[in-house]
Amino acid sequence: MSYLPFVLAAWIFLVGIFGIVRSRHFIHLVVSLSLTQSSTYVLLLSIGYVKHGGAPIFKDVPLGTKAVDPVVQALTLTDIVVSVTVAALLLAVAIEAKKHAKTMNPDELRPVRG
Amino acid sequence: MSRRARLALFGIAACGLAALLLWSITGLPKFGDYHGAYGKILDKAAPRERQTSNVVAAVVFDYRGFDTMGEELILFAAVMGVAMLLREPREEEAPVPEDPVRSDALRACGVSFAGATLVLGLWIVAHGYVTPGGGFQGGVILAAAFLLVWLAGSYRSYRRLTPVPIVELGEGTGAGGYVVIGLCALLIGDAFLQNLLPYGVAGKLSSGGSIPLLNWASGLEVTAAFVLLFNEFLSERAVLIDPTRRPS
C-alpha cells in the first residue's frame, strides 16, 4: 500500500502512452492524451496526502486539525478545467486536418512537405 | 513504420520506462508520510491570515494567484484557438436546425433543471472560499445550465440566451479583470496580485479580502469560455444537421 498510488500514476501514464501509440483515430488519441495527463493528478494528490489527515477546509473544523497539502490540490484543480479547453483545441485541429487530409487515422496522414 | 513494428518498439521502450519509474518510486517518501513544510504551514496560517476556511481557494487566488492567472490565460488562448479554427465566415441568417425535442414534459423538466443548475453554479462560485468549489468548478456548471436550454428546449432560445458578442465580452472581462485586480495592488504600492481588501471573518461570504473578486473574475471567465466553446462546436454541428443546407 505504501507505494501503490505512485505505481498507479506510473501505470496510468504508460497506459495512456500505449493508447496514443495504438490509436487509429484522432478522437481516440485525444482521449488517450487526456488520460496520460490524469496520471499527474493522481501523482500530485498522492504526494500531498497525509495519513489520517482531513481535507484542507476548516469550516466547522477547529484550526490545527491534521489536513492534507492544499498546494498540490490547487495545482490540480485549475489544470483539470483548463485541460478540457486544450483537448477541445486539439479536436478542432483534428477537424481541420480532416478537411485537408480526408482522414482521422494518424497512420494514413502523409508527412508534411515544405 | 508498420503498426506491428511500432507496437514492438513501444513495448521495449515502455519496459525501460516502467523500470525507471518503479526505481524512482522507491526513492519517494511512503504514501501518507508527507514531508513538505509549505502545505503544513499554509494549513495552519491561511485560515487565520486570510480568513478563508477553504485553504485550497486561498492558495489558488492568493498565495499562488499569479499561477492561476497563467492558467486562465491558457484557457483564454485555447478557446480563442478553437473559435479561430472552427468559425467559418457564415451569413447573418445561419440555417436553424430543427429541434429534436418534441415532448412537452421533457421540455418543461429540462428547462426547470436549467434554472436549478444555474442556481447551483452560482452557489458553487459564491462559496468557493468557504466550502469546496470556486470559480473554476462553478463556471463549468453555469455553462452547463445554458447548455441545458439547448438540450431540452430549443436551439433558437439557446442562441438568443448566449449572443456571441456578449459571451466574448464576458470572457475578455473575466481574463482582463483578473489582471486588473492584480494591477490595482501595484497602484497602491503593493506587489502584483497582493491581497488589498480587508479580510473579514472566516466562514462568511465577506471574507478573504480580494479573493472573492478574483474568484468571480475566474468564474465569469470559465463560464464564458465554456459557453463559447460549446457555441463553436454546436454551430458546426447545427450546420451539419441537414447536410443539404450546408453553406459553402
Add this chain to the structure above:
Amino acid sequence: MVALQATIMILVALGALAVVLTNDLVRLVIVSSAYTLLLVVLFVVLQAPDVALSMLVVGTIGYPLVLFVAIRRDRADE
C-alpha cells in the same frame, strides 16, 4: 480506509486500461466518462473535495459534450 483506497486505486487502474482499449468512439466517450467518475471517487478518498468537484463537472459535462460533437462532425462527412 486503507482497503477503500486500495480498492478504488485498482478500479482506476482497470478503468484506464478499458479506456485505451475501446475502439468504438461513442463507447469510448461513455467509458472515459466512467473513468473520470472513478477518479472523482479516488480524489474524494484522498481528501481533495475541490479537485473531485472539478473532475466531476469536467468529466460529466466538458469532455463528453466536446467529444460527442467532434464525433458527430467526423461522421457527418462520410
